[in-house]
Amino acid sequence: MRMTDKEVLVEVKNLSVVFGKGKNKFTAIDDVSFQIFKGETFGIVGESGSGKTTIGRAIMRINEVTEGQILYHGKSIQGKIPKDWDREITQKIQMIFQDPMASAYDRLQSHIAD
Numbered sequence: 001m002r003m004t005d006k007e008v009l010v011e012v013k014n015l016s017v018v019f020g021k022g023k024n025k026f027t028a029i030d031d032v033s034f035q036i037f038k039g040e041t042f043g044i045v046g047e048s049g050s051g052k053t054t055i056g057r058a059i060m061r062i063n064e065v066t067e068g069q070i071l072y073h074g075k076s077i078q079g080k081i082p083k084d085w086d087r088e089i090t091q092k093i094q095m096i097f098q099d100p101m102a103s104a105y106d107r108l109q110s111h112i113a114d
């Protein structure tokens with residue numbers, strides 16, 4: 001199956017997230033775009049402070065989007081949106097917190113086993 005045949009679940013278009021104002025202004029995310037397809041496991045990799053969590057929080061609507069768009073099933077999920085759409089995406093888009101002890105860091109686990 002070609003990528004273009006797959007259903008796009010989440011689309012991030014030209015996302016920028018700027019924290020602070022004036023001389024405290026800090027651009028954490030600068031023009032980031034990607035698509036997440038249905039059934040796909042999508043990972044964001046980058047050094048500490050590169051903005052992975054900020055992108056996740058923007059999709060979760062915890063961090064305000066300064067510029068760009070975030071779409072779920074082709075519909076905007078930011079800013080002022082209808083109540084029923086808000087309720088739907090709150091149910092559909094959720095955080096899954098990782099249990100660090102159950103994660104695949106077997107070196108740590110073998111240390112504990114020792």
Ligand SMILES: Nc1ncnc2c1ncn2[C@@H]1O[C@H](COP(=O)(O)OP(=O)(O)OP(=O)(O)O)[C@@H](O)[C@H]1O
Nearest residue numbers: 019020026028046047048049050051052053054055
């Ligand atoms: N609320 C905030 N106010 C100001 N700056 C922030 C805020 N949240 C994040 N930042 C800054 O934005 C940048 C990106 O941070 P972020 O936490 O998204 O990085 P990360 O890639 O998740 O890093 P790590 O791998 O350490 O988790 C960092 O420079 C961070 O200090």
Ligand SMILES: [Mg+2]
Nearest residue numbers: 049052053054
């Ligand atoms: Mg992070």
